[in-house]
Amino acid sequence: MSERVATADITETSGPQPGEPGLASPDLAGADLLVEEVSIDGMCGVY
């Protein structure tokens, strides 16, 4: 249901953009991602 949330949160490195294949890493676009990253400022409810 909320995979959209998961994929939108992935912060890509400054190289490949989401949707583009990684430089030399396997194309895991379909696989679950084991790591999600966000800035510490990315939590709502903290001013």
Add this chain to the structure above:
Amino acid sequence: MTLPLVEQFAYGLDAPICLTWELTYACNLSCVHCLSSSGRRDPRELTAAECRAVIDELERMQVFYVNIGGGEPTVRPDFWELVDYATAHHVGVKFSTNGVKITPEIARRLAASDYVDVQISLDGATAEVNDAVRGPGSYATALRAMRHLAGAGFRGFKISVVVTRHNVGQLDDFKAIADRFGAQLRLTRLRPSGRGADVWDELHPTAGQQRQLYDWLAARGEQVLTGDSFFHLAAYGEALPGLNLCGAGRVVCLIDPVGDVYACPFAIHESFLAGNVRGPGGFAAVWRESELFAGLRRPQAGGACHSCSAYDSCRGGCMAAKFFTGLPLDGPDPECVKGHGEQALVAVAGTSPPRPSGDHSHRSRPSGPVPVSIGARPPSGPAPLPSGPALPPDRACDQSPLAGFRPG
């Protein structure tokens, strides 16, 4: 098979990831939209020893970071000691300030510390726009603080803006100010919380401005922070960076100056009060055992929004925005990008929304003209407080929190 984060949090975290800690309700300013209705110190404020005990708990719980605010946190005489105590105990600190105490000397000390970040509040890229909301002289104070921080070599401090109808046309100018000082721009959402309830109608962005704002943010990605406060705009397209969900009671919460724990700083109301750190189990017991938080952590069905195609993106928007505009929590956000919020507001027009709990506003204006709104429409809230001679204090806490303070 790994679950999306939003479902992981349904199990509850043993500790918040970060939290807002309002250290005092005292403030030298009287911003018209203040989410905590600050101004006068509350005599029941946590003592320095009680604050240290909270920090000890946060360390044990491995809370990574606190955003210290208020009121104006730097007016507490023990503020700098408490910041040092927190960082010495492995709790990162960002504090929000209007800049009043950021002297060159203080700026140098801050620049030398790796674990303290500073956030300067600014609500207009010009004094005219800013001071209409934050009071005369506040723009000058903020810019002076920024000059001192930049001059001391403090790179990457935050400039935090509450987006309003009157400053949404200044986004490029805000970015330019941030660039000028080597700071990072942060735009956040105005909520109808605290005194914000009284100015919401006249200050919240129009639908067209909201779209403009989204487009501007989407084009800048991670360059501009948002505190995840615009996740309700995800329905326009790609979600903006951040968790994109309401963190209240799930990953964040508020500790207020008297130790009350609320789901979030925009929800200072009995309905969102989870407990008090002065209770027998301290903060940890409140976070882990409060009924309120348990309820928030249960997966939310979409309620009235469940059949909307945008629900997965917007998650029904901001709980506090709904609550303080009198809307049901299981329905659309008042600023729902599809317009469902406007419809819902029509249904509750004529009824009174809940009022924020507690009001620590100054009883009389600090010297200066009553802030006037620039917009064409008259304010719809209660009349502003009369300016005029200051009333004599009837209790010690009514005295100016700045008694004896001389600006540096």
Add this chain to the structure above:
Amino acid sequence: MSTETLARGARAWPEPFNLDRPWQLHPQVSVRPERFGALLYHFGTRRLSFLKSPALLTVVSSLGEAPSAREACRSAGVTGAELPAYAAALATLAASQMIRERVNP
């Protein structure tokens, strides 16, 4: 914030993750185990990583002692079929400086 610890927006161009090198957690990273795996917070970059598997937490926690990342994965019970996903996860963590190559194996 001192300029050395500020890494705002700075990311390495992604390199293929070398499983056969020794790795370690960055010293400025705080690890908080959770039911779903773990939270990692980097005090220098202010980035937060969610590790969505307890096995990944085991891998990351044992990197500093293992002769190679591949060994750390093997000891954590990661199967051959799972390894690419773990390598991708480690590559993400390396790109955001949560982990770094160890100088002294």
